[in-house]
Amino acid sequence: MWIKGSFTDIIMSFLVDSVIMFTSQVLFFGFGWLFFMRQLFKDYEIRQYVVQVVFSITFAFSCTMFELIIFEILGAMSSTSRYFHWKLNLYVILLVLIFVVPFYIGYFVVSNILQRQKLLFACMVWFTFMYFFWKLGDPFPILSPKHGILSIEQLISRVGVIGVTLMALLSGFGAVNCPYTYMSYFLRNVTDSDILALERRLLQTMDMIVSKKKRIAMTRRQMYQRGEDQNKQTGFWGMIKSVTSTPPGSENLSLIQQEVDALEELSRQLFLETVDLQSTKERIEYSKTFKGKYFNFLGYFFSIYCVWKIFMATINIVFDRVGKTDPVTRGIEITVNWLGIQFDVKFWSQHISFILVGIIIVTSIRGLLITLTKFFYAISSSKSSNVIVLVLAQIMGMYFVSSVLLMRMSMPLEYRSIVTEVLGELQFNFYHRWFDVIFLVSALSSILFLYLAHKQAPEKQMSL
Amino acid sequence: MGSNSWLASRSVKVEKQQGQRKEARVKVLVLGDSGVGKSSLVHLLCQNQVLGNPSWTVGCSVDVRVQDYKEGTPEEKTYYIELWDVGGSVGCASSIKSTRAVFYNSVNGIMLVHDLTNKKSSQNLYRWSLEALNKDSSPTGVIVSNGSDYDREQFAENPVPLLLIGTKFDQIPENKRNEVLTRTAFLSEDFNAEEINLDCTNPRYLAAGTSNAVKLSRFFDKVIEKRYFTRDPSQMTGFTDRKRFNFKSLHYD
Numbered sequence: 001m002w003i004k005g006s007f008t009d010i011i012m013s014f015l016v017d018s019v020i021m022f023t024s025q026v027l028f029f030g031f032g033w034l035f036f037m038r039q040l041f042k043d044y045e046i047r048q049y050v051v052q053v054v055f056s057i058t059f060a061f062s063c064t065m066f067e068l069i070i071f072e073i074l075g076a077m078s079s080t081s082r083y084f085h086w087k088l089n090l091y092v093i094l095l096v097l098i099f100v101v102p103f104y105i106g107y108f109v110v111s112n113i114l115q116r117q118k119l120l121f122a123c124m125v126w127f128t129f130m131y132f133f134w135k136l137g138d139p140f141p142i143l144s145p146k147h148g149i150l151s152i153e154q155l156i157s158r159v160g161v162i163g164v165t166l167m168a169l170l171s172g173f174g175a176v177n178c179p180y181t182y183m184s185y186f187l188r189n190v191t192d193s194d195i196l197a198l199e200r201r202l203l204q205t206m207d208m209i210v211s212k213k214k215r216i217a218m219t220r221r222q223m224y225q226r227g228e229d230q231n232k233q234t235g236f237w238g239m240i241k242s243v244t245s246t247p248p249g250s251e252n253l254s255l256i257q258q259e260v261d262a263l264e265e266l267s268r269q270l271f272l273e274t275v276d277l278q279s280t281k282e283r284i285e286y287s288k289t290f291k292g293k294y295f296n297f298l299g300y301f302f303s304i305y306c307v308w309k310i311f312m313a314t315i316n317i318v319f320d321r322v323g324k325t326d327p328v329t330r331g332i333e334i335t336v337n338w339l340g341i342q343f344d345v346k347f348w349s350q351h352i353s354f355i356l357v358g359i360i361i362v363t364s365i366r367g368l369l370i371t372l373t374k375f376f377y378a379i380s381s382s383k384s385s386n387v388i389v390l391v392l393a394q395i396m397g398m399y400f401v402s403s404v405l406l407m408r409m410s411m412p413l414e415y416r417s418i419v420t421e422v423l424g425e426l427q428f429n430f431y432h433r434w435f436d437v438i439f440l441v442s443a444l445s446s447i448l449f450l451y452l453a454h455k456q457a458p459e460k461q462m463s464l
Numbered sequence: 465m466g467s468n469s470w471l472a473s474r475s476v477k478v479e480k481q482q483g484q485r486k487e488a489r490v491k492v493l494v495l496g497d498s499g500v501g502k503s504s505l506v507h508l509l510c511q512n513q514v515l516g517n518p519s520w521t522v523g524c525s526v527d528v529r530v531q532d533y534k535e536g537t538p539e540e541k542t543y544y545i546e547l548w549d550v551g552g553s554v555g556c557a558s559s560i561k562s563t564r565a566v567f568y569n570s571v572n573g574i575m576l577v578h579d580l581t582n583k584k585s586s587q588n589l590y591r592w593s594l595e596a597l598n599k600d601s602s603p604t605g606v607i608v609s610n611g612s613d614y615d616r617e618q619f620a621e622n623p624v625p626l627l628l629i630g631t632k633f634d635q636i637p638e639n640k641r642n643e644v645l646t647r648t649a650f651l652s653e654d655f656n657a658e659e660i661n662l663d664c665t666n667p668r669y670l671a672a673g674t675s676n677a678v679k680l681s682r683f684f685d686k687v688i689e690k691r692y693f694t695r696d697p698s699q700m701t702g703f704t705d706r707k708r709f710n711f712k713s714l715h716y717d
Contacts, residue, residue, distance in 0.1 A: 043497065043553060045582045199566045206526055206548075206567075210489070213528040214544045217510075221530055264525065271523030271563060279559035377556075383499065 017081035032059030055393045061093045062400035066361045073354045097397045108386045163402025172442025175306040182299030184287040190280045202270040313436040494549045495592040496577035497585040501631040504664035521551030554591045573625045573687035580630040626657035627683045634663040
């Protein structure tokens with residue numbers, strides 16, 4: 001009797017867990033749908049609902065992965081159903097990231113260029129993608145030779161490499177850019193008269209362009225009228241004349257046209273410089289407000305954090321160090337051993353890891369969505385919006401999968417097991433080393449880039 | 465009322481000065497979301513040719529159209545109309561918006577361009593027109609309240625002539641045409657403006673004698689008339705004069 005009872009218990013708990021998972025997935029799907037509609041596509045018309053569905057599915061399954069990690073730490077749901085859902089989620093997300101999204105990207109790119117045989121070309125594009133995706137695994141020591149060709153580790157390892165590279169690039173740039181934008185120390189001094197002078201120059205350039213174009217239009221009209229008269233009068237001889245000698249107006253015209261082209265280029269530059277000055281002026285005004293001062297203060301903290309991270313990354317690479325313990329356990333050890341405060345290690349480590357991991361997850365999702373939105377606004381147009389949003393969905397999916405890979409390091413040993421179990425025997429240390437390298441490269445190049453941009457701007461102003 | 469005549473006399477004085485220095489100009493703004501086809505349209509109107517390689521407009525690009533005012537009558541005269549094609553989108557950063565505002569000075573006409581295959585571009589036209597017409601360019605520094613909500617009465621009495629242009633007409637399938645044309649009819653009613661629907665890559669939509677060409681000439685003639693033959697002070701700015709006597713404005717001069 002009790003065997004049967006426990007069997008139905010297992011089935012029941014499994015069903016309950018599945019219902020919970022399914023509900024949360026539907027919620028995440030809805031959130032992704034709304035985000036797509038309200039934020040990303042607020043200036044465009046959604047004509048291909050497939051794109052919205054694919055984006056929301058990618059978002060939903062990525063968030064579910066994070067949710068499962070939280071459940072792992074909290075110990076919610078039975079471990080068998082957790083393991084099952086992990087596997088299921090992983091398969092679905094890999095399917096989406098490797099088959100569905102690249103195929104649709106290829107399809108939409110092809111449909112922008114060609115009108116027929118779209119499916120055929122889309123399949124060809126997908127095969128090219130798969131070829132390069134496979135080749136990606138060769139230079140990296142990410143697999144041990146005992147894995148088969150079609151194992152899940154092959155796919156995850158490659159997705160992990162791409163995602164970790166992206167994470168490190170964004171992280172490096174963000175770590176440098178954040179204090180640079182928050183701190184008002186770096187703001188150049190811009191006065192209203194600077195802006196007015198630049199605007200006046202811009203309008204003068206536009207006026208010059210207008211007067212030259214008027215001359216061109218007038219000359220063309222005169223030539224057209226003269227040309228008509230000439231043809232009417234001389235006919236045959238007029239044709240011979242026009243072959244041997246060019247009318248005097250047209251040489252002038254090409255000269256004026258060149259001047260116009262140069263002036264148009266100048267007007268574009270002046271416009272961009274004026275926009276730059278206006279945004280600096282707005283930032284100066286913002287920095288005088290309460291919020292601005294708060295962010296300025298934060299900026300100093302973030303700059304210290306950034307310097308420390310760069311330092312740690314260098315140390316890790318130079319000394320080939322791999323962190324053995326996670327920050328939570330180490331922090332607790334320090335407090336217990338050095339400060340002599342005794343508390344229940346197990347209880348606190350669980351709760352602190354939960355909070356820490358939760359913060360990491362929320363800030364990385366939020367940060368990524370904001371970055372993606374900014375990027376999308378900057379580069380999309382009505383023709384390419386579908387392709388760009390799918391590319392962003394691909395980046396988002398890969399980013400979240402590799403977040404899970406790297407998050408393993410921030411969790412105490414007993415919670416790492418699920419990640420290790422599900423993802424198989426990947427060389428996790430390699431990913432951390434790779435992250436450090438790319439982070440260092442990205443941070444240092446961002447510093448160089450920002451330094452050059454900062455230096456160049458006041459020189460431009462002085463030359464006005 | 466006294467300030468009104470002072471404003472009138474000042475604008476006439478400025479006009480005279482401008483007339484002495486250089487020939488007065490006719491300026492028409494071409495506004496719309498990015499990607500609707502403003503650059504192709506302007507090229508078609510000014511060069512009578514289809515634009516071969518449209519690229520993204522940075523800032524503002526100007527072109528000049530030679531317009532025969534009152535063509536075919538004894539009063540026929542040639543004018544040069546400047547078409548200012550202002551690039552960008554309506555929801556962009558405020559630094560770009562304040563820089564763009566420099567181009568909205570002393571405007572004599574506005575062409576609102578939208579993409580017939582994209583409803584959002586038509587909806588954004590309300591925001592575009594408000595952005596261009598609410599620009600404060602009055603010499604006395606009257607600050608108009610930030611009217612970001614659309615008010616139909618303003619457009620009914622608007623001194624600046626508007627023209628509504630829908631592009632990519634050829635990309636609409638036959639069965640959807642009626643629906644689209646009804647929608648644009650509502651739009652043109654709201655703006656109190658005439659509408660033209662065309663395809664910027666096909667010059668036959670503006671061929672001489674078509675109703676589109678007639679509407680276009682009528683619009684340009686109206687712009688020229690307002691510019692040269694009526695001396696009302698409200699021609700220099702958009703809604704400023706009307707809003708001065710409105711409860712919503714924050715300051716009076």
